[in-house]
């Protein structure tokens with residue numbers, strides 16, 4: 001399973017509206033962690049939208065908190 005790191009796919013990512021996203025992540029404009037890998041920001045888990053992400057459906061993977069756990073392999 002390989003999710004292309006394209007702008008179209010990044011636009012489908014739900015991280016931008018996620019409650020776990022904090023100022024550090026916003027400042028670095030990070031998203032699409034399932035492809036790009038985890039953040040170096042410190043995070044507190046406040047919920048994750050990955051389960052509702054269209055990319056999980058399209059590319060048939062599952063998981064949450066990629067921002068903390070890192071990219072799918």
Ligand code: SF4
Nearest residue numbers: 015018048049066067
């Ligand atoms: S990976 Fe999940 S918890 Fe992390 S920012 Fe994206 S939607 Fe939120």
Ligand code: SF4
Nearest residue numbers: 013014033034050053
């Ligand atoms: S699965 Fe999560 S990290 Fe990956 S694109 Fe969707 S919302 Fe973003």
